[in-house]
């Protein structure tokens with residue numbers, strides 16, 4: 059199978075019909091709405107952390123005792139799943155990283171917006187755009203002048219990458235674990251402006267720490283030459299979160315600009331964007347945030363902040379109808395978010411639906427949602443380790459700063475099997491057809507930043523993760539990943555059942 063095919067193509071077949079056990083369908087019958095269950099932030103915080111008043115639910119290790127946490131939070135999230143999500147009950151979706159599912163309450167107003175536009179197509183927005191940007195900004199820990207509404211992460215990244223004032227010989231330092239969206243942008247900028255792509259190697263292994271990751275990156279930063287540090291957090295192929303704040307500090311010291319692909323950030327993690335120190339953060343509306351398809355957000359740092367005191371980089375507006383902002387890339391005291399959101403008449407209820415999805419997440423509590431993703435993700439890791447061993451997990455698991463709700467794993471026992479693209483693609487198809495679990499997978503293999511005619515491309519088997527050794531930068535491919543997401547609509551019984559199904563399927567396929 060060519061890696062030119064759309065990602066997750068193998069997963070796009072119709073849901074299964076035969077032999078699908080209803081493994082994931084959990085009991086029904088909570089009389090109360092989710093809002094009535096443990097609804098206060100204080101209760102949620104106490105449950106998330108195990109202690110009242112402890113501020114950081116993500117600062118939990120894999121070994122934390124989850125009994126109290128799940129006793130309180132699992133009923134809440136199961137009720138939320140019933141009240142707000144219309145996912146096909148015959149399939150268990152361990153997936154929000156491709157597309158999320160629009161909550162019922164958001165969908166209702168979205169449909170109203172569409173009806174309203176059909177009845178009276180004159181108004182350009184169903185709600186004033188400044189209001190929507192202000193709401194999203196509040197939800198994402200920033201101010202409206204730094205928020206632009208885009209069509210998706212790809213769109214936001216395209217605006218950021220192409221807006222930089224590139225010169226021939228500038229270097230862009232990029233992780234080898236980027237999504238095709240980021241890879242393609244870097245390759246195009248290199249071809250167009252003579253920008254040099256430099257890679258760094260992501261440290262791998264269960265015990266890797268955030269400091270080791272920063273050290274691996276720092277080794278490749280050349281002050282005065284490294285113009286942009288570009289990375290995703292979390293990284294899509296493995297689910298490893300990168301220490302955004304620490305990387306931003308490295309960049310600031312080196313005089314480099316930071317651009318982050320945050321397709322899996324907002325919605326999964328509480329995005330306190332102004333605290334990150336990042337210059338450009340591309341976000342998705344339709345993945346973990348569960349807004350409509352075709353929505354995203356670009357955060358553009360527009361002033362000196364406590365987390366980033368450096369001068370604003372020159373920046374060109376690639377797509378804007380605003381003629382008020384200077385045309386030469388200079389920066390000043392203007393609302394760059396508004397200018398980047400002003401591009402024709404693209405809204406048809408979807409921007410309001412994105413805003414509503416953001417507000418719903420705030421109502422539930424973003425710390426609470428983040429804690430659920432991390433805790434349930436940890437539970438997933440533990441069960442996979444118990445069944446398939448430590449080596450089955452493709453990202454670090456011990457440093458909470460590197461955790462996320464995405465878990466990449468490979469359950470097959472031999473390296474040959476773990477690098478076999480067909481076997482692994484078939485695994486996902488069979489898992490859906492025979493057991494009713496929807497998961498994703500795939501790495502870009504030899505079609506990433508290193509591709510033919512580069513002779514090193516041959517070192518990366520198709521479908522594997524094209525990592526490099528952090529010290530030598532030699533090709534260090536990782537297994538073909540299977541990816542599961544711990545979503546707000548999932549629960550522990552589904553995970554137990556998935557592990558049993560995986561065991562069964564591996565036995566059948568690994569002959």
Ligand SMILES: Cc1ncc(COP(=O)(O)O)c(C=O)c1O
Nearest residue numbers: 210211212237239290294321342
């Ligand atoms: C890391 C990453 N970046 C970008 C994208 C593209 O997302 P979007 O559809 O929001 O453009 C994806 C999609 O899965 C992704 O995983």
